[in-house]
Amino acid sequence: MTGSIDRRTFLGAAGVAPMLAPAAVAQEADGGSAATVKVVLPYQEESRGRRMKWWHEAKFGMFIHYGLYSIIGHQEWVMESEGIPIPDYEKLAGKFMPRPGAAREWARLAKRAGQKYMVLTTKHHEGFCLWDTATTDYNSAKQGAKRDIVREFVEAARAEGLRVGLYFSLMDWHHPDGARCKDDAAARERFVAYTHAQIRELLTNYGKIDILWYDVDWPLTPAQWRADAMNKMVFALQPDIIVNNRNGLDGDFGTPEHRITAEARAWESCNTMNYGWGWQRSDQEWKPAKRLVNDLTLCVQQGGNYLLNIGPEPDGSVPRGSIDTLEQVGAWLRTNGASIYDADGRAAGAFGNYTNFTKAKDKLYVHVYFWPSKSPAAGVLPSLRPETVVAVGGVRTKVLAARLLKTGQPVKFTQDAIALRLTGLPDMPPDDPTTVIELTCEGTPYVRHHLIRPEWPRYGVNVGGARSS
Known part of the structure; x- marks a missing residue:
């Protein structure tokens, strides 16, 4: 096979219109990561085949975007996109009350959908932490919920036999050094130390973690983040973990977003079920099961994985549109799973009309x-x-x-x-x-x-x- 076929080509052939608002594309591009740097960590290179074997077999995962933004219901970029003052936004922390058992419901849904791993936003760009961290009081264990949501998530995933992934945003709109670290050396030293400490907590306190999913390395370069030392620490703490490419380094796999585009190495397309990642109260534009099955098939055909998002409501409930569609996908996989899980990619260099x-x-x-x-x-x-x-x-x-x-x-x-x-x-x-x-x-x-x-x-x-x- 020469070249690859991206999702736009496939959707044109399938007669399906893209489901991504132009504003979402612009917003995510503007907050995107700096250019990826090639840094070879010998352990990472030598162990990649062993560490990623399960991931290549899994094919299909669940992404979960959940945080203070869920209370507002205007998607996950609301703090920046609407310019909400930080003192006002902080008031949401006392109202963050996911109901007990919500994480177990996510995991059970993922299992029914045929998904093999889950990735939770432990801290999104808003800076609020969903775990009991010693680095800041701005976390779910000390604010409204008075609970460690990451721990609940990890335990729920394991109870359903699913692999555990933790998303972590390097960009932080709340931390006082989160922006000034770009030009202030002292602020940079404090903020990088804070970030490394949080990653260390996440990979120390919850047993075996399977995926670390970095996001948005604004405003620092990989060298300023000490990204190589970051990844060395990660592998020292979790020798079997896999990491993505969004801390400025190559990582173990690429992460095309809102598109399906094959890469020459391991890759995973992450996408939404409607327009946004975080809960959007008025957004009922749910992609049909046919679209999601075909997107999953396209990822597998091109040799990649598919990470499909849910955006829980303020109390952690999964929107009915997500539940209904994921259950349809899961029912299809129970019959047709051999064509997905057993597949080894690169089946075709072109598509038919149907x-x-x-x-x-x-x-x-x-x-x-x-x-x-x-x-x-x-x-x-x-x-x-x-x-x-x-x-x-x-x-x-x-x-x-x-x-x-x-x-x-x-x-x-x-x-x-x-x-x-x-x-x-x-x-x-x-x-x-x-x-x-x-x-x-x-x-x-x-x-x-x-x-x-x-x-x-x-x-x-x-x-x-x-x-x-």
């Missing part, structure tokens, strides 16, 4: 997201008969058998050098929101319809008349 593809060893999975039945052209074109036909151009290996994953029913097929045609299928899709057809192949499967261009039999230019080869 199909996507994943592969696992000698299995090619054809994901049919728009069921191609009852074409008006079926009466004219024999290739669209009998009954419903799923046609795939450019399957570059011999197919030995085909079946519907939903029912196990065998599917008839014909194959030549140009196309594979799966025939005799029902008029209505056998599964919802996407039907998967499993093909057993003679070798490692690969699909790219562009490859058939030079191989297609060509004829004379007098359309409808005599043909010449």
Whole structure:
């Protein structure tokens, strides 16, 4: 395969409009991280394959954005985007009251959805800490809740057999040195020490942590953050942990946001279920299960993971729109999980008009997201008969058998050098929101319809008349 296919290309093929507000793109770009720096930590390089094995197998995770901003209900950037004075914003800390058991509900939902790991915002840009930290009283254990929410989260995830990830924002709008550290050396020394101390707490007090998910390294460079020392400390405390690339260093995996774009190394697309990460009270623009299943499939097809966000309400409840859709995704995965969890990526170099593809060893999975039945052209074109036909151009290996994953029913097929045609299928899709057809192949499967261009039999230019080869 040469190059990669991003989410915009896929959505165009699928006929699905992007669901991201322009304001969200601009806001996150403006607060984005500095350029990534290549720093090689020998332990990190040598142990990466072992540390990331479970992550590559997991494929699908839950992101959770929860903090004081949830009380306002205007998404997670509200403090800065609306210019709320810090003394006013601090008043929210006394009102932060997640109900007992909320974290367990998140974990149970993740399990039902087929997600294998969870990542919680332990401290977002607002600077409020969801754990019992000795570095500041601005935390959930000393304010309204009087509880360590990180501990509740870690215990809940473990109880459901899920891997534990902790998000941590380097940028801090609340700390007095959080901005002036850019130009004030003494402030920088204090703020960097404060930040390292918080990371040390998170990776010392809660047992084994599987992921550290940094975010936004504004306003310092990796050298000013002492990012290499930061990561050395992280691996000394948690030898099996994996880290992302948002503290200015390469990390173990890339993090494309609001887009699915394959990278040459391990990567994970993080995305929202509606427009925002944190709870937005009026936002009911929930992406349908079909969209989320197809985004997950695209990540897996391109060799990446999918981290899908929920934004709990002020008391920690998950919005009904998130619950309903995630449960649909989970029901689909219980039938079609082999096409996701077992897949090893790079199944295709192009998409069909209504199909996507994943592969696992000698299995090619054809994901049919728009069921191609009852074409008006079926009466004219024999290739669209009998009954419903799923046609795939450019399957570059011999197919030995085909079946519907939903029912196990065998599917008839014909194959030549140009196309594979799966025939005799029902008029209505056998599964919802996407039907998967499993093909057993003679070798490692690969699909790219562009490859058939030079191989297609060509004829004379007098359309409808005599043909010449």
